[in-house]
Amino acid sequence: MLSVICRSALPKYGRSWLSAQVAVRTMSSSEGPSPPFTTLAVSRPAEAVTHVQLHRPKKLNAMNKAFWREMVECFNEISEDQDCRVVVVSGAGKMFTAGIDLMDMAGDMLQPEGDDAARVAWNVRKLVAKYQETFSVIEKCPKPVLVAVHGACIGGGVDLITACDIRLCTQDAWFQVKEVDIGLAADVGTLQRLPKVIGSRSLVNELALTARKMYADEAKSSGLVSRVFPDKDAMMAGALEMAGEIAARSPVAVQGTKLNLIYSRDHSVAEGLDYMATWNMSMLQTQDVMKSAQAVMEKKSLKETLFSKL
Numbered sequence: 001m002l003s004v005i006c007r008s009a010l011p012k013y014g015r016s017w018l019s020a021q022v023a024v025r026t027m028s029s030s031e032g033p034s035p036p037f038t039t040l041a042v043s044r045p046a047e048a049v050t051h052v053q054l055h056r057p058k059k060l061n062a063m064n065k066a067f068w069r070e071m072v073e074c075f076n077e078i079s080e081d082q083d084c085r086v087v088v089v090s091g092a093g094k095m096f097t098a099g100i101d102l103m104d105m106a107g108d109m110l111q112p113e114g115d116d117a118a119r120v121a122w123n124v125r126k127l128v129a130k131y132q133e134t135f136s137v138i139e140k141c142p143k144p145v146l147v148a149v150h151g152a153c154i155g156g157g158v159d160l161i162t163a164c165d166i167r168l169c170t171q172d173a174w175f176q177v178k179e180v181d182i183g184l185a186a187d188v189g190t191l192q193r194l195p196k197v198i199g200s201r202s203l204v205n206e207l208a209l210t211a212r213k214m215y216a217d218e219a220k221s222s223g224l225v226s227r228v229f230p231d232k233d234a235m236m237a238g239a240l241e242m243a244g245e246i247a248a249r250s251p252v253a254v255q256g257t258k259l260n261l262i263y264s265r266d267h268s269v270a271e272g273l274d275y276m277a278t279w280n281m282s283m284l285q286t287q288d289v290m291k292s293a294q295a296v297m298e299k300k301s302l303k304e305t306l307f308s309k310l
């Protein structure tokens with residue numbers, strides 16, 4: 001379904017400056033969500049690049065019940081979509097996201113069902129695990145996911161971006177691990193992933209325990225984001241350019257790199273090397289190695305090299 005949405009949304013673009021501008025305009029389009037989604041706008045701004053836009057601008061992209069479900073559906077489809085090699089996530093409207101929808105989600109969180117404490121607890125556990133999947137699908141997706149943040153990225157927004165592979169932001173961006181302010185220990189990824197993203201344990205603890213805002217410059221110096229752009233248009237152009245670079249490379253190499261980086265993050269060096277050797281005992285047999293090496297030797301751009309779908 002996703003590839004149908006993407007295909008019908010846009011033709012294939014060339015890579016000229018003009019078409020990049022068209023693509024950026026498309027990425028920041030104010031058209032609504034892509035049915036059947038009600039909170040996400042999905043498009044294909046360039047060949048093999050899928051753009052997922054959080055799209056509830058009037059509610060500052062607050063994460064309502066539909067959003068938590070639709071992200072899972074969307075990323076499961078992207079994982080299977082052989083026409084997609086890389087994903088860009090961004091937010092429509094004035095900010096990236098105001099976090100969990102405090103109005104729509106209150107019922108689920110405050111009035112859990114169950115006949116006694118054990119059953120209530122059981123159901124709450126299932127609920128939390130379900131919501132964790134909303135961002136874990138990003139990490140499980142074999143295609144690299146770039147996220148482009150402008151304005152505020154609050155609460156659940158930080159859970160989301162820490163599950164992404166590359167984080168970019170605008171100079172006006174700020175990040176807030178807001179959960180303690182609403183009486184919660186963040187439970188859908190931030191506390192697990194942020195310490196793996198930012199080198200300083202002390203800084204992670206400070207952000208999570210005080211809920212103070214972190215602005216773009218500190219996000220860059222701490223390693224939360226790898227690039228800061230002057231404004232949203234520049235960021236989306238930068239994101240699209242980076243996505244194009246990734247999409248031009250062998251999908252066997254790119255997806256293997258993502259999966260092994262994540263595996264290594266969670267295992268010892270020895271275990272990571274072992275996993276890598278097992279991975280490459282099959283993946284090294286790809287035609288992509290020969291095709292890529294040939295392009296390098298002939299000083300050709302990989303953008304001219306045709307790789308089979310994966």
Ligand SMILES: CCC/C=C/C=C/C(=O)SCCNC(=O)CCNC(=O)[C@H](O)C(C)(C)COP(=O)(O)OP(=O)(O)OC[C@H]1O[C@@H](n2cnc3c(N)ncnc32)[C@H](O)[C@@H]1OP(=O)(O)O
Binds near residue numbers: 059060131152156
């Ligand atoms: C379920 C799994 C576990 C997940 C946990 C996640 C936890 C979190 O995400 S904690 C963080 C929760 N978010 C917040 O506390 C932010 C609340 N919003 C604000 O503080 C302000 O809205 C903000 C500073 C972001 C922007 O202020 P501004 O003056 O620019 O805009 P507003 O007029 O306040 O908002 C515009 C409309 O958006 C609605 N809205 C904003 N945030 C939320 C939200 N989090 N949930 C629901 N709705 C939100 C706001 O009500 C306005 O709507 P309307 O009145 O209809 O115009």
